[in-house]
Amino acid sequence: MDRFGGLHLFMQAAQTRSFVEAGRLSSVSSSAVGKAVARLEERLGVRLFHRSTRSVTLTPEGQLFLDHCQRIQTEMMAAEAALAGARTTPAGPLRIAIPAVAEAALLPLLSGFMRTYPEIMLEIDASDRLVDLIEEGFDAAIRTGSLADSRLMGRRLGGFRHQIVASPAYLAERGTPQTPADLCRHACLHHRHPVTGKPEPWPLIAHDDTPPPDLPVTGIAGTAQGRAILAADGLGIACVPDFVARPLLDAGRLVDILGDHVMAVGQFHLLWPAGRHLSPRIRAFLDHVTADFALTKG
Numbered sequence: 001m002d003r004f005g006g007l008h009l010f011m012q013a014a015q016t017r018s019f020v021e022a023g024r025l026s027s028v029s030s031s032a033v034g035k036a037v038a039r040l041e042e043r044l045g046v047r048l049f050h051r052s053t054r055s056v057t058l059t060p061e062g063q064l065f066l067d068h069c070q071r072i073q074t075e076m077m078a079a080e081a082a083l084a085g086a087r088t089t090p091a092g093p094l095r096i097a098i099p100a101v102a103e104a105a106l107l108p109l110l111s112g113f114m115r116t117y118p119e120i121m122l123e124i125d126a127s128d129r130l131v132d133l134i135e136e137g138f139d140a141a142i143r144t145g146s147l148a149d150s151r152l153m154g155r156r157l158g159g160f161r162h163q164i165v166a167s168p169a170y171l172a173e174r175g176t177p178q179t180p181a182d183l184c185r186h187a188c189l190h191h192r193h194p195v196t197g198k199p200e201p202w203p204l205i206a207h208d209d210t211p212p213p214d215l216p217v218t219g220i221a222g223t224a225q226g227r228a229i230l231a232a233d234g235l236g237i238a239c240v241p242d243f244v245a246r247p248l249l250d251a252g253r254l255v256d257i258l259g260d261h262v263m264a265v266g267q268f269h270l271l272w273p274a275g276r277h278l279s280p281r282i283r284a285f286l287d288h289v290t291a292d293f294a295l296t297k298g
Contacts, residue, residue, distance in 0.1 A: 187237065
């Protein structure tokens with residue numbers, strides 16, 4: 001019989017003051033109870049019971065040991081109750097990763113989730129690096145682009161488009177490009193690709209099937225927000241996601257150009273480790289984000 005089984009029989013015998021009754025309640029023989037108690041006494045090095053032909057009574061050491069066992073039993077019951085509640089009530093820590101480029105657009109959605117589930121402690125890691133969800137201990141992530149990790153499950157959340165933008169002052173001084181080829185005569189603000197180290201190509205299409213132009217590199221900024229602000233300050237033309245450009249477009253600091261020459265939208269995906277049992281807090285997050293995702297709404 002294992003150690004915990006012996007503790008259970010000891011507690012039954014202490015509470016009933018009878019090896020026979022303890023055995024009956026546990027569906028074992030009184031002899032099995034006596035042997036389990038004897039092994040426990042040998043391991044502890046103390047006598048737990050005074051034994052007689054009619055009953056057993058606890059020694060002072062036995063009473064002390066019973067008090068500790070009862071406290072442990074109470075804690076175990078509380079732990080089981082807590083886990084049972086955790087299976088149904090979303091609560092506890094939840095660690096997610098989001099792209100820094102979309103942080104401002106995603107925060108209203110995440111704020112809504114935190115208000116809806118106040119018992120969940122949400123930890124948000126906003127970074128444009130490609131985090132490893134499994135190795136770094138993330139519960140979920142929102143990412144742009146295609147899914148490339150077979151260890152992850154995913155849901156498509158929605159799309160966004162890139163916009164070519166410049167300030168009204170810049171366009172008044174330098175003119176407004178009408179085709180992608182016209183950009184070759186302008187100051188272009190770029191993003192360096194994190195893998196190749198080269199300026200990232202703009203998603204341009206030419207309706208006359210000419211190849212994409214080789215754009216001049218006037219400046220490089222590591223974030224879409226940085227490129228948008230540089231463009232708003234009149235320093236050149238930038239290609240940024242629509243949710244980054246929107247506030248500056250609404251404020252009149254930027255103008256959208258070449259809209260008919262920009263390729264199809266990008267995608268946002270919600271990812272989480274495959275094969276993992278979903279706790280209520282993770283499932284609540286997945287369902288909330290899927291239902292409320294609204295980056296593409298104006």
